Amino acid sequence: MEETGTDILKVMNENLLYDGxxxxxxxxxxxxxxRYSRKDKIFIDQMDIIKRLSDQTQGRYPILITIHGLIxxxxxxxxxxxxxxxxxxxxxxxxxxxxxxxxxxxxMYTDSLIELVDCSLEAGADGVFYAALGGEKNWFxxxxxxxxxSVHEQRLYQHIKxxxxxxxxxxxxxxxxxxxxxxxxxxxxxxGIYHNNLSLTDGAKLFPNSVILGGFPDRSGVLVDGTKEEIxxxxxxxxxxxxxxxFIVGSDCTLPTEISPERIHCVVEAVKKLSGR
Numbered sequence: 001m002e003e004t005g006t007d008i009l010k011v012m013n014e015n016l017l018y019d020g021x022x023x024x025x026x027x028x029x030x031x032x033x034x035r036y037s038r039k040d041k042i043f044i045d046q047m048d049i050i051k052r053l054s055d056q057t058q059g060r061y062p063i064l065i066t067i068h069g070l071i072x073x074x075x076x077x078x079x080x081x082x083x084x085x086x087x088x089x090x091x092x093x094x095x096x097x098x099x100x101x102x103x104x105x106x107x108m109y110t111d112s113l114i115e116l117v118d119c120s121l122e123a124g125a126d127g128v129f130y131a132a133l134g135g136e137k138n139w140f141x142x143x144x145x146x147x148x149x150s151v152h153e154q155r156l157y158q159h160i161k162x163x164x165x166x167x168x169x170x171x172x173x174x175x176x177x178x179x180x181x182x183x184x185x186x187x188x189x190x191x192g193i194y195h196n197n198l199s200l201t202d203g204a205k206l207f208p209n210s211v212i213l214g215g216f217p218d219r220s221g222v223l224v225d226g227t228k229e230e231i232x233x234x235x236x237x238x239x240x241x242x243x244x245x246x247f248i249v250g251s252d253c254t255l256p257t258e259i260s261p262e263r264i265h266c267v268v269e270a271v272k273k274l275s276g277r
Contacts, residue, residue, distance in 0.1 A: 004261045004264040004268065008064055011050065016076040017076055017109065022077070023078070023079040023080070025090075027094055033105045035108045035112050043115070046119070050065060050125050054125070064128065065120040070134070072132070074106065075087075075091060084133065088133065088136075121163055127165075129168045129170060132170065132172060135171055135176040137177050142177055150183065154184065167187045167188065168186065171192070172253065173195070174196055176191065176198075178206055185210070187211060188248065189207045192218075192253060211248060212242065216252065219254075
């Protein structure tokens, strides 16, 4: 944080809701899905990470803990994490073939995630970064998602909002049906601007009561490859586009691990200069 000058500490969560053994390949395996709670090592390990970070930062930065969304977490439970792009469609197939059973699965994982939210905040997190999958138009269709998934996701996100005002909805992937997520009414919303046909300005119209987070591409582009002058020019462009609207400068998604902190710091300094701070 000292090297970049950024304002918020966002913590990734690699303690996935998975038992480490099961492989759920078909509807015949659906009984292998299970509920998780604070008694599980997954929760205990994640709470320990948050507590240590909280103790170290001592309130200097708000800590946002990543909570993998409902679809992401159920997919992790299949045992094929890392293969979502090629295998994530399986959840929509399971839902069409066994809707009642999948309703139980979604309810079970919603309860697990609600408890994970509570544990994370108890351990010292200040807010939640909710990383949502399932918006892709080519797997679940709109009505199917709203009826089978969103009803549970709304319960989960409402709980998050009741627990913390610092809640960020991150909408992953491309070719997204954004209407699936407007009902969540997040405090802050972030999506892949450069991978979807939804600009910052249009997103502000779609989420009129949310602060918009973004402006920079993530894995490539000006922040990763550009000069200092190009980074500053891009910062000015997005600030001008969002002038007068609630806005946080950030990236579409996760930046490369190897990116120089100086590049991020360049954005921070440009924001300060352009906003007169």
